[in-house]
Amino acid sequence: xxxxxxxxxxxxxxxxxxxxxxxxxxxxxxxxxxxxxxxxxxxxxxxxxxxxxxxxxxxxxxxxxxxxxxxxxxxxxxxxxxxxxxxxxxxxxxxxxxxxxxxxxxxxxxxxxxxxxxxxxxxxxxxxxxxxxxxxxxxxxxxxxxxxxxxxxxxxxxxxxxxxxxxxxxxxxxxxxxxxxxxxxxxxxxxxxxxxxxxxxxxxxxxxx
Numbered sequence: 061x062x063x064x065x066x067x068x069x070x071x072x073x074x075x076x077x078x079x080x081x082x083x084x085x086x087x088x089x090x091x092x093x094x095x096x097x098x099x100x101x102x103x104x105x106x107x108x109x110x111x112x113x114x115x116x117x118x119x120x121x122x123x124x125x126x127x128x129x130x131x132x133x134x135x136x137x138x139x140x141x142x143x144x145x146x147x148x149x150x151x152x153x154x155x156x157x158x159x160x161x162x163x164x165x166x167x168x169x170x171x172x173x174x175x176x177x178x179x180x181x182x183x184x185x186x187x188x189x190x191x192x193x194x195x196x197x198x199x200x201x202x203x204x205x206x207x208x209x210x211x212x213x214x215x216x217x218x219x220x221x222x223x224x225x226x227x228x229x230x231x232x233x234x235x236x237x238x239x240x241x242x243x244x245x246x247x248x249x250x251x252x253x254x255x256x257x258x259x260x261x262x263x264x265x266x267x268x269x
Contacts, residue, residue: 073099073268074180077224077244079252080261082201089261092252097226097244097264101148106228106239120230124175124241127200127262128155130166130223131213131254140248141222150243152236155225158209165207169200170232180267194268198226201261202254208235219254222246224262242266 075097081090109122132141146154158164175196179187187193202221205213213219225243229235242264246252252260 073103073242073266075099075226075242075244075267076265078263078265079221079246079250080201080263081252081255082259082261084258093246093250095244095246095250097242098146098148099242100150100240102151102239103241106241109230110228120237122228122230122239124196124198124226124228124266125171125232126227126229126238127169127171127198127264128166128223128225128227128240129169129200129202129221129260129262130158130164130225131207131219131221132164133211133217133219134163134253135218137218137220137253139218139220141220141251143222143245143247146243146245150240152238152240155208161209163211165209165211165213167202167204167213168208168227168229168235169203170229171198171200173199175199178265180265180269183267183269196266198264198266199261201259203259213254215254215256221252221254221260224264226264226266 077097078094079092106122175198177193178195179193180195223245226241228239231237
């Protein structure tokens with residue numbers, strides 16, 4: 061998997077993903093881990109559609125609007141997931157094929173709030189805090205008890221998050237139109253098991269440099 065610096069040099073976009081434990085019902089967050097992502101080739105299609113076409117009634121909106129959170133149900137919460145390798149060519153076929161797995165699935169979580177706008181490191185001279193910027197921060201947390209392909213997501217079956225993908229969903233009711241923007245996988249030490257008393261949160265910073 062490419063590093064954050066490699067993905068930035070290849071695409072002009074840089075990302076950082078952070079995992080959180082989100083207590084219920086308080087919503088208090090505990091940071092667990094932070095790491096770079098890989099920007100996928102299809103981000104260019106998202107940018108071209110979003111930047112090049114005026115918004116009109118009936119025309120799809122390609123803003124980032126969802127995350128895929130991949131999980132595996134394990135025999136023991138101490139077990140780790142063997143993560144798949146992937147390249148910048150990754151597309152929807154990979155996620156569709158998870159239907160054939162006996163233990164793996166993914167949550168398709170909508171963005172409930174707009175991202176925050178900020179300034180990435182080293183770019184403060186070019187922007188004014190609170191006015192403009194070049195970095196978006198997205199946040200979602202796990203919700204629901206069933207993955208897209210019908211597998212249970214619960215502490216009772218030791219569901220463990222092992223990967224996350226940032227997605228544009230131009231027609232949210234039609235998953236076949238989703239376009240993937242960026243993805244990352246988590247090593248065994250950084251994978252997070254669902255607990256009864258908490259959810260798993262993802263903060264995703266995307267800087268355009």
